[in-house]
Structure formats: C-alpha cells, structure tokens
Amino acid sequence: MEVLGIDIGFGFTKATNGKETIIFKSIFGDASEIQFWADFGNSSPTDHIHVSIDGKPYFVGDLAEQQSSVLNFTLDQERLISDYVRILALTVAGLFYRNNTPINVPINVVSGLPIGYFKQNHERFNEILTGHHSVTYHSHNGEKTTREIYINKVRMLPQPLGSILNSLMDANGKIVDEDLATQKVGVVDIGFRTTDFTVLDHLRYIDRGSRTIDTGISKGFSVISNKLREKCGVGVELYRLYKAAEEGTIKMRGHGFSFEKIRDQVYSQLAATIANDLDRLWADDWDIDTIILTGGGCRELAKYLQPLITGNVMPLDPNTDPRLNNVHGYAKYGRYIWGEAAVENPAAKMAGKPNPESESDTIETIEADELSQV
Numbered sequence: 001m002e003v004l005g006i007d008i009g010f011g012f013t014k015a016t017n018g019k020e021t022i023i024f025k026s027i028f029g030d031a032s033e034i035q036f037w038a039d040f041g042n043s044s045p046t047d048h049i050h051v052s053i054d055g056k057p058y059f060v061g062d063l064a065e066q067q068s069s070v071l072n073f074t075l076d077q078e079r080l081i082s083d084y085v086r087i088l089a090l091t092v093a094g095l096f097y098r099n100n101t102p103i104n105v106p107i108n109v110v111s112g113l114p115i116g117y118f119k120q121n122h123e124r125f126n127e128i129l130t131g132h133h134s135v136t137y138h139s140h141n142g143e144k145t146t147r148e149i150y151i152n153k154v155r156m157l158p159q160p161l162g163s164i165l166n167s168l169m170d171a172n173g174k175i176v177d178e179d180l181a182t183q184k185v186g187v188v189d190i191g192f193r194t195t196d197f198t199v200l201d202h203l204r205y206i207d208r209g210s211r212t213i214d215t216g217i218s219k220g221f222s223v224i225s226n227k228l229r230e231k232c233g234v235g236v237e238l239y240r241l242y243k244a245a246e247e248g249t250i251k252m253r254g255h256g257f258s259f260e261k262i263r264d265q266v267y268s269q270l271a272a273t274i275a276n277d278l279d280r281l282w283a284d285d286w287d288i289d290t291i292i293l294t295g296g297g298c299r300e301l302a303k304y305l306q307p308l309i310t311g312n313v314m315p316l317d318p319n320t321d322p323r324l325n326n327v328h329g330y331a332k333y334g335r336y337i338w339g340e341a342a343v344e345n346p347a348a349k350m351a352g353k354p355n356p357e358s359e360s361d362t363i364e365t366i367e368a369d370e371l372s373q374v
Contacts, residue, residue, distance in 0.1 A: 001152070002107045003338055004096070005330030007162070008088050010075055010218065011192030011239070011296055013061075014327040015092040018171050018335070021324060022046060022095050024061030025239055026080075028087055029068025031057035034140075050138040051091050057138070060091050065239065073239050075193045075218060077117050086128050094135045094147045106152040108338050110330035112159035114194045116212030122156040129154050157333065158210065160189035160198040162326030163294035165333050168203075173336030183289035186282060188274065188305075189326070190297030191216045195274055197281055199288065209285050213277050217297035220266045221245060227262050228252075245300065264304075271304035278309065290314055296323035 007014040014023045024046040031050055049060040059068045074080055093107060109129060113121055129151050136146045157165075164187055170176045181203055189196040193216040199209035221238045224245060229235050232252050236244075244250040248260030282288065291313045293302050299322055306313050316322065 001338070002096070002105050003331060003334035004093060004107055004109050005162070005327040005332075005334060006089050006092060006109055006111045007159075007327040007330065008080065008085050008111065009192055009296070009323075010080060010194075010216070011242075012323055013088045013092055014324055015096070016324070016327050016331050017096055018331045020096060021327070022092055023321075023323065024049065024092075025065065026084065026088055027064050027071055027073045027239055028058045028060045028084075029064035029071040031059045031138075032067065032069060034067060045095060048140050049091060049095070050140075051087075051094075052136040052138070053087055053090055053133070058087060058091075060088070073237070075238075077114075077121075081121055081124055081128075085125065089129055090133050090135050090149060093149055093151070094137065097147055106150050108153045108155070108334055109151055110155045110157065110334040112157045112162055112326060112330060114191070114212040115158045115160070115196050115198060115210050116194070118156070118158050125156055126154045153338075155334070155337065157330065158196070158198060158205075159191075159326055160187040160196045160210075160294065161200075161205070162329030162333070163187055163189060163292055164198075164200055164329065165336075166325050166329035167292065169329070169332040169336065171332065171335070173332050173334070173339055180290065184285070184287055186285065186288045186291045186311075188278060188291065188293050188295075188298070188309075190274065190293070190295040190301055190305075192296060193218050195277075195295075195297070197278060199282070199285055206285070209282055211277075211281055213274070215270065215273050215277070217270070217300055220263070220270050220300070223266045224259060224263060227259065228257070232257060267301055267304045271301050271308055274301070274305060275308035294322050294325045298322050 002017060005016050009026060011026060012023050013026045046061055048063050050063060051058055051060060064071055074084065111125055131151060133149045133151065134146060135149060136144055138144055164185060168175050168177050168180055175181055184199065184201040186209065187198045193214065195213050195215050197209065197211050199206040218238055221241045224241060225236045225238060228250065234252050245263055248263050249256055249258045288311055291309060291311050293305065293313060293316060298316070302316055
C-alpha cells in the first residue's frame, strides 16, 4: 500500500509520498502535436507532463502553459472539483512511479478542502477518485507508458489542518512536538484564491474560530494584471505572474516594467484585509499561544501581515516551501491512520470519520489517540 498526500489548489497541484514531492501549476490544456522537441536547459519530471486519461490527451502544468492552444485555469471551486480534480490528481499520482512498468499498487490518498467548502464537497473526492484508473504518460520522444492506478481509500481534511499536522508529526505519523500539542494554535492558511483560519486547542478543532474568506494572493495578482494592462496594453494571465510579482518587474515585448510600488501597496491592502478578518473571527480567542502562517500566499504576504497580527507568530522557515506544508501534513496523517501509528494505536484507524452524534460531520481533531469533534 502507498500513502499519498495530494493537494489540488487553484494555483498549484502538490503531492508527496513522504520521500518525494511533486508540484506543478493547476492548469491543463489540449495536447496538440509538437513537430519538434528541443530542451537545452535543466529539465525536471514536471517540465513535460503529457497524459491520456479515459482516452483523452492533455498537456498539464508548464507544458500546457507553453504549448496548449486551449488552456484550462479556474478560480471557481465547483469547476475545480468537477473538472480538474480527477485529471490533476490521477496525473500526479502516476508520476511517483518512474520505473516505466505497469503498476496496480493500492494507493490511499489524503487531501483537503477549504473549510468553507468542506461539508458540502468532501464526499465527492471519494466518488471522483476511488477505484481503478488507467493513465498513459507520453514522453517527448513518442514513447508511451500506461500505469494502472488503484486508489483504495480517500480521506479528506479541512486544508489548514495539514500545516498543524506537519508541525506535530514525524514522517511516520507519530506526534512528536509535545509542546505544540498542549497549546492553543491558530493557523492562517493563505492560498491562491482563499484564506483559511482555524484554531486547535490542545489538539481539539474549534469550529467557532475556523472560516474561509475569499481573499487570496490572486486578488493581488488581479489588481497588478489590470494595472499592467492599463500601462502596457497587455493582459497578463494570473498564473503567469508568480515570478514577476516576486521580482517586482516584468518584461513585455522586449521592454522591462517595474511595479514594485504597486505590488507593495496591493500586498499591504491584502494583508490588512486578512488581519481585520482575523481580529474579528478570533476576538474571543485571545488566549491563542501560537499562530502559524502557511500556504503559498504567505510567501508574498508574510512580511506585510506579520506586523499586523497581535500574538506569537511562528517565524517562517526560509528553507521550506510553505506551499507544501499542508500536503506534507496530509501524508503524515495518512500514516497516522493507515501506517505504523494505526497498528500501535487501533483508535487511529477511526480518525477523521464522521461522528454520527454530531450535526456537523465535517470537522475532525486529534484528541489524545483519536480524532473527535467539537
């Protein structure tokens, strides 16, 4: 059995088996025939993702951005689940098998959803992903490899729990940070389209302090894109702004344009919006011990947001990619419920399953040796 953590975000698709990690943009497009392939730079497995699923070919990630005439990118939650999850999740699952032989190893998957969309949609991932799937991978030289993927179980979590679990657990899913386990912890998970807030008090999930707001880094990108269109007459797609926004400059038709001042102003406004929502939501949670900033958006917003938060904010680790915090936590959680931790602690096998006595069957927490609801 293989355990995978998979995170299908609006900006990036991330996955890990605990040893290797794969990340690529959450975009796909038509797989047109490429007359000649040349790549003289450093290449990675995600540079050329050409797959066929259910007989339909797709370019995925960077290859779609560079080569597809019709490209699919969305900021709509319903479309992400109905049209994107199957293609992106199956694509990334098969990329962990690189021995060019057919496979049919049972895979257990842990994934997540924004808190505001969790109750309504968490069961749909099981319907979409569980079962047998055939994915064909096309190399640039014309060779094909078909991989039989069997997804045995899918377990869903509210997204920001992944970051807490990543800090709490070791690679085998055992709780090792006892100090954090005894604290009241708040998480601010800044994604591409949404920001999630959540609170765990001594490993118990607190629903009152957990919400999703439609404020992510894409809002900043939209403003920057509109400003660039006004100045340069070119509409820059949001998924092409990552590097430019980081550097504060972009080159168009051979001319460089600097927009650092606009970026800083936009990011400051975004940070203020998030901080104001946090203050309102956590007004009664003044006893939070530690606040964790996580998610891809915190790479850009952390320095603007942290001064606006009153409390003990855990410093960002410059050697880790915050986009991967949740997915690493998913993989660890998978080992908690299906691996050695579950063997040593049978109660862990029931972790995260809905509580029939609760009206809300969507929220789960780690309480001692199992998950419970508030």
